[in-house]
Amino acid sequence: MEQLLVHCANAIESNDATLAQQILWVLNNIAPPDGDSNQRLTCAFLRALIVRAAKNGTCKMLAAMANAHCNLSIDIHAFSVIELASFVDLTPWHRFGFTAANAAILEAVEGYSVIHIVDLSLTHCMQIPTLIDAIANRLEGPPLLKLTVAGGATEDIPPMLDLSYEELGSKLVNFARSRNVMLEFRVVPSTYADGFSSLIEQLRVQHLVYAESGEALVINCHMMLHYIPEETLSPLPNANSNPYSFEPSSTSSLRTMFLKALRGLDPTIVVLVDEDADLTSNNLVCRLRSAFNYLWIPYDTVDTFLPQGSKQRQWYEADICWKIENVIAHEGLQRVERLEPKSRWVQRMRNANFRGFSFGEDAVSEVKTMLDEHAAGWGLKKEEDDLVLTWKGHNVVFATAWVPA
Numbered sequence: 001m002e003q004l005l006v007h008c009a010n011a012i013e014s015n016d017a018t019l020a021q022q023i024l025w026v027l028n029n030i031a032p033p034d035g036d037s038n039q040r041l042t043c044a045f046l047r048a049l050i051v052r053a054a055k056n057g058t059c060k061m062l063a064a065m066a067n068a069h070c071n072l073s074i075d076i077h078a079f080s081v082i083e084l085a086s087f088v089d090l091t092p093w094h095r096f097g098f099t100a101a102n103a104a105i106l107e108a109v110e111g112y113s114v115i116h117i118v119d120l121s122l123t124h125c126m127q128i129p130t131l132i133d134a135i136a137n138r139l140e141g142p143p144l145l146k147l148t149v150a151g152g153a154t155e156d157i158p159p160m161l162d163l164s165y166e167e168l169g170s171k172l173v174n175f176a177r178s179r180n181v182m183l184e185f186r187v188v189p190s191t192y193a194d195g196f197s198s199l200i201e202q203l204r205v206q207h208l209v210y211a212e213s214g215e216a217l218v219i220n221c222h223m224m225l226h227y228i229p230e231e232t233l234s235p236l237p238n239a240n241s242n243p244y245s246f247e248p249s250s251t252s253s254l255r256t257m258f259l260k261a262l263r264g265l266d267p268t269i270v271v272l273v274d275e276d277a278d279l280t281s282n283n284l285v286c287r288l289r290s291a292f293n294y295l296w297i298p299y300d301t302v303d304t305f306l307p308q309g310s311k312q313r314q315w316y317e318a319d320i321c322w323k324i325e326n327v328i329a330h331e332g333l334q335r336v337e338r339l340e341p342k343s344r345w346v347q348r349m350r351n352a353n354f355r356g357f358s359f360g361e362d363a364v365s366e367v368k369t370m371l372d373e374h375a376a377g378w379g380l381k382k383e384e385d386d387l388v389l390t391w392k393g394h395n396v397v398f399a400t401a402w403v404p405a
Contacts, residue, residue, distance in 0.1 A: 001031065001042040002292050005049065009288050009328075012053045020053065034308075037299040044321045045292060047072060048328035052284075055329060074322050077315040078162040081171060087159065087312060088126045090305050092374050093298070093397065096389040097222050097273030098127040099370045100399035103363035105218050106134055108269035108403070109143075114215035116146040118203065120196070121222035122154055124161045125168060129175055136179035144182050146215075147172065150199050151187035157227070157336065158319040192227035193333070195254035200261045207265050216268040223274050223397075226339045230255040232280045233333070259352035263404060269357060270402040272345060276388065276395040279327050279339040291327045294339075295320060297391050304375035342386065342398040354402035356385035363387070 004027055011020035024046070031042035051072055079087060088094045109115045115135070119125055128147065136142050151165050161168065169185035176183035190199035207217070231253045252260075262270060277294035281287045298320050306313040326337045340348075346356075364380070367387060371378050379390040389397040 001027075001038060002289065005042065005045050005288060005292065006285055008046070008049055009284050012049060012056075013284060024050070037303060038296065040317065041292070041296050041299045044295075044317075044324045045288065045328065047321065048325040051325055051329040074318050074325065075314075076158050076160060076318055076322060078160045079315075080162055081168065084124065084159060084161065085126055085129075087315065088123055090312070090316075091301060092371055092378050092389055093301075094123050094126070094222070095370055096367060096380075096387075096397055097399050098130060099367050100359060100363050100387050101127065101220055101222065101271040101273055101401075102131045102134060103366050104271055104357060104359055104399075104401040105131065105220065105269060107360060107362070108357065108401075109216040109218065110138075111140065112143055112214070112216035112268075114144045114146070114213065115218060116148065116206075116210075116215050117218045117220055118148045118199070119220050119222075120150060120153070120224040121220065122157065122224050123159065123222060124154075124165075125149060125172060127220070127222060128172060132172075132176050132179055132181050132183070136181050142179070142181045144184070145176065146184045146186070148186045148188060148199070148203075150190040150192075150196055152189055153191055153196070153224070154227070158322050159315075192224065192336070193229070195228050195258040195261075200258070200265075203265055204261075217265060219262055219265075219267050219270040221270065221272045221274075225255070225258070225272065225345075226274055227336050228255045228258055229253060229333070230280060230338055230340065232282050232338070256348065256351070259348055259354075263352045263354060266404055268403070270349075270354065271399070272349065272402065273397065273399045274342075274345065275339050276342050276398045277339045278341050278344075279337055284328070287327055291324060295324060297394060297396055301375070301377065301391055304377065342383075342388070342395075342400065345398075346386075346400065349400070349402050350405075353405045355405040357401040357403045358385040359387050359399070359401065 004023055008020055008023040008027065011023060027042065027046050031039045031046060033040060033043045035043070119128065121127060132145070135145065149165055165187045169187065173183045173185055188199045188202050190196045233253070275294070278290050279287055281290065299317070302313060302316060306316060323337050326335060364382065364387070367380055371380060377392045379393070381388040381390055385400070387399045388395050
């Protein structure tokens with residue numbers, strides 16, 4: 001199936017409509033949208049290739065023919081808080097990162113009476129209630145908790161939320177109060193497209209004010225940093241467009257500048273959790289192969305926790321479809337799914353003058369306990385300081401923690 005998709009991609013790129021149509025016809029017959037996990041995966045890639053052909057104006061005939069075969073629009077669900085919380089709990093995909101990160105954060109902030117958490121998370125603060133619970137039970141009593149989030153950062157990326165961050169914040173404040181924790185919640189309008197520059201600027205000002213007050217600064221990055229443009233996206237058009245006025249080099253990628261700016265804040269700990277794959281290639285076929293050899297995993301795992309035809313399964317697979325379309329059908333600034341493997345992030349963090357903070361035995365045992373609640377195929381690997389979630393032995397998500405070097 002992968003080879004057929006590669007041939008189809010090559011045919012579309014070289015504008016060979018006849019060959020593309022032939023391969024499309026074959027794929028349509030062997031990859032129904034309601035087939036087994038491999039067929040559904042292939043169908044999603046097929047759909048993305050058709051969208052690409054239609055966008056590029058190549059193979060007009062192909063696009064017309066494809067429209068007759070499958071619905072090209074993706075129905076992305078907007079979750080309520082309750083729906084998203086239970087959705088995230090279905091699988092270790094996000095829970096792994098939550099569990100590992102929370103354990104590292106708790107260890108790093110021990111003894112602090114004020115803890116400021118900057119939550120850059122794709123899952124809209126779903127990690128925070130468990131952290132509040134754990135902090136509430138500290139022997140030295142609960143600290144004052146400040147929570148800052150980037151407003152509007154992922155409003156166009158699934159999973160989507162059906163309420164504003166202000167409403168979400170008041171729910172979190174009430175939850176914290178019920179656990180006797182004082183929580184201050186703040187939204188800073190900021191976007192990954194410019195490397196969260198307005199958020200960084202706000203944090204810099206705060207850092208100047210609070211640096212002496214002994215407050216812990218925690219930067220929690222959960223599957224969010226791979227949306228910041230990296231080196232394969234053409235460099236900033238001119239020096240004036242560099243959003244980091246305090247960063248001398250305009251030749252660096254925004255990703256590099258963001259991490260250097262984080263280092264300048266001298267955080268107590270930075271936790272970086274992301275999907276362990278490489279989707280940055282500017283070559284369509286390389287990207288297709290890389291995505292196909294990673295994104296079979298969510299399709300393969302779904303059978304273990306969601307019945308066919310269930311609403312949640314439709315939401316889950318629509319989100320993966322969205323990701324596949326973004327990787328395959330789009331280019332330039334529209335292509336925001338730019339995952340990098342753990343090895344590259346480790347190098348980036350070291351280059352920004354961070355050093356690894358090892359996950360302790362507590363973190364490892366908590367992750368193992370959490371994995372016991374899920375299907376047998378999930379596993380855990382410890383690689384040097386880092387933790388890696390695996391499915392049938394394949395790397396899925398990595399968790400790394402960092403402190404200033």
